[in-house]
Amino acid sequence: MTPGDRRVGPAPADEPGFAEKLGYLFEHSRDENGLPYTGKKIAERANELGYSLSDAYISQLRTGKARTPSFRTVEAIARAFEVSVTYFLANxxxxxxxxxxxxxxxxxxxxxxxxxxxxxxxxxxxxxxxxxxxxxxxxxxxxxxxxxxxxxxxxxxx
Structure with a gap:
C-alpha cells in the first residue's frame, strides 16, 4: 500500500465525519471574489496543484456516498481549500x-x-x-x- 492509497477512516460517533467537515468548508469558505466554492472550482484548483480530482467525486464525498477517500484525495481537497490536512482528521x-x-x-x-x-x-x-x-x-x-x-x-x- 502506498501513502496515496491510505484511507481516511470513519469518525467516532460524537465527531463530525468527512462529509460534514467538507460541507462546512463549502459553506464557510470563499474564493478570491468572495463567492462560495463549488465542487467544480475545488476540483479545478486541486488539478492545477497536480492532483487528479473530479467534481463528481467531490459531490459524492459531500453527500457521504463516497466515504473513504484516499489520503491523496484528502490532501488535494485540503490544499484546494488552503487548509491543513489535519482539519479532516477525526482526532x-x-x-x-x-x-x-x-x-x-x-x-x-x-x-x-x-x-x-x-x-x-x-x-x-x-x-x-x-x-x-x-x-x-x-x-x-x-x-x-x-x-x-x-x-x-x-x-x-x-
Missing part, C-alpha cells in the same frame, strides 16, 4: 498518541532487542510500555550476566 490527538506509542516501541526494540509479536501495541498505554521497556532491560541484563558467568561447577547436596 489528531489520537494520531499523536499512536506516534508516541510507536516511538516507545521502537525504543524498546533498540534497548532490549525484544519485540512484542502478536500484541497490538496501540492498545497499550504509554505508561505500560515504559514499564515493559524497564522490565525487558532487566531481563536482558540478567540474560547477559548468565551468559558471561562461568559454568556451574555441578554442586550437589547430600
Amino acid at each position: 489528531p490527538d489520537e494520531d499523536l498518541d499512536r506516534v508516541r506509542q510507536q516511538r516507545d516501541y521502537v525504543q524498546m526494540l533498540a534497548t532490549t532487542g525484544t519485540h512484542l509479536s502478536g500484541i497490538d501495541v496501540r492498545a497499550i498505554c504509554p505508561d505500560t510500555i515504559d514499564v515493559l521497556i524497564d522490565l525487558l532491560k532487566v531481563v536482558k541484563a540478567q540474560a547477559l550476566e548468565n551468559k558471561n558467568a562461568p559454568p556451574d561447577q555441578g554442586t550437589s547436596e547430600t
